[in-house]
Amino acid sequence: MIATPNAAIVSEFKRICSDIMSPEKALEHASKDLEIFDGGRLFLDAIENMRLNDFSQIVVKKSDQSYGILSREGVSRWVENIALDGLIDVKDARIMDVMTFEAHDTTKFINTDTSIYVAMELFARVTPRIHTLIITSRGTDHEKPLGILTAW
Numbered sequence: 001m002i003a004t005p006n007a008a009i010v011s012e013f014k015r016i017c018s019d020i021m022s023p024e025k026a027l028e029h030a031s032k033d034l035e036i037f038d039g040g041r042l043f044l045d046a047i048e049n050m051r052l053n054d055f056s057q058i059v060v061k062k063s064d065q066s067y068g069i070l071s072r073e074g075v076s077r078w079v080e081n082i083a084l085d086g087l088i089d090v091k092d093a094r095i096m097d098v099m100t101f102e103a104h105d106t107t108k109f110i111n112t113d114t115s116i117y118v119a120m121e122l123f124a125r126v127t128p129r130i131h132t133l134i135i136t137s138r139g140t141d142h143e144k145p146l147g148i149l150t151a152w
């Protein structure tokens with residue numbers, strides 16, 4: 001018995017070959033309309049933005065001109081800490097005060113040439129568990145973010 005090529009199967013095979021040879025870039029799937037918060041800004045501004053937009057994290061420019069993430073997990077750790085210290089007043093808190101409670105190994109910087117397959121592989125890692133990929137031109141934390149991908 002000789003198999004006869006089916007046009008639909010041949011077309012699907014060509015598409016798969018094309019995806020493998022020229023995969024889409026991670027940036028094509030990223031959120032690109034980013035509001036970047038200065039680390040010296042009031043924490044309440046950041047948390048209000050997160051609440052209004054239902055964001056689990058936001059991009060922050062730190063005092064050393066590098067970028068990072070403020071996440072709900074980091075906020076939770078910060079609140080636990082200030083509650084244990086008996087300090088509940090947050091009206092004067094700055095974003096950088098909260099950033100000190102972020103798990104830094106959960107964010108990775110990738111460059112604009114990174115394929116969606118590499119991004120998916122990074123999210124699939126068990127240790128360290130990556131929650132956020134920040135996309136910059138060269139993949140460094142001192143460049144302005146062009147997009148963000150999350151594991152969610």
